[in-house]
Amino acid sequence: HLGERFARRQHSPAAMKAEEASSDLERLRALFAAERGANFPEFTDVYCVDAADDVLARFARARRGDPDAALAFLREDYEWRKAEDAASLRTTPPADVLGQDPSVLAEYYRRRCVGLDCQGRLTFYQAYACCVVKKLKSVVPLERVVEYHAWEQERATAMLDELKRRGRGDGAMSIILDVAGMSIGRHINKDFIWLVKAIAAHDQSHYPERMGVTYIVNAPGVFGLVWRTVRPFIDPATRDKIKIVTARCDWRAEVRAALGDDIVDRVDDRLEEKQCVQVFDEVEAISNGS
Secondary structure, eight states, X not given: OHHHHHHHHHTSHHHHHHHHHHHHHHHHHHHHHHHHHHHOTTHHHHHTOSSSHHHHHHHHHHTTTOHHHHHHHHHHHHHHHHHHTGGGGGGSOHHHHHSSOGGGGTTTOEEEEEEEOXXXXXXXXXXXXXXXXXXXXXXXXXXXXXXXXXXXXXXXXHHHHHHHHTTOSOXXXXXXXEOTTOOTTTTOSHHHHHHHHHHHHHHHHHSTTOEEEEEEEEEOTTHHHHHHHHGGGSOHHHHTTEEEEETTSOHHHHHHHHHOHXXXXXXXXXXXXXXXXXXXXXXXXXXXXX
């Protein structure tokens, strides 16, 4: 009986998934090694890592069961990072990315670091009630907003990697998107849809497996229109990590259960804050253990 129970545990869905992930990584590692000198000569500098395995593991998970596709995905991303010098964003002042003082975003684009969740993941909260894209684009071109988001992501991944190196978290982040107050007349138009899709496409193309979970909270009925428009462009594995909590439900209870009390408390402390997001001083303090 003990042997049967052990065998069942060994072949549980979680165990099988872990075995498959290990096999995918091993196969990708071999493919990568065969062409590293020719196609990835600056890999450690381009990805700001000492060793390749964490990067390979993320790309292997993103193309589960198909190491050849994972290698092709990695090759495309490597070329993009080299061409765009993405690593330099980690030390680039935000004003240089945006082309002006980032405080101009304060009224329309609010993304805040709210610390580490109960799993040690870096967690961000973003409110969309203020994101009136028609007004935002009169202040900052939307293409620049996407570039600013890329800067945020690159700086965030630097912190994620450092936190993981220190044994905190798994290299992924938790996200809370608050869509309370979203309306068709004020928020949802072709510019808003373009911005959401552009940011989603950027993250999916260049930051695979960096999103551990996303909670979309306070979702009004009209949010269904946005979700139906954006959903087809999101990878199915990523969609499985997105939890939608409608306005009729208590999102705080659900998020507390998943991410911990501290995260919800920090979100509530900052709900009225209007200062533009400058998360990385806080993040650096978090990664240093303060």
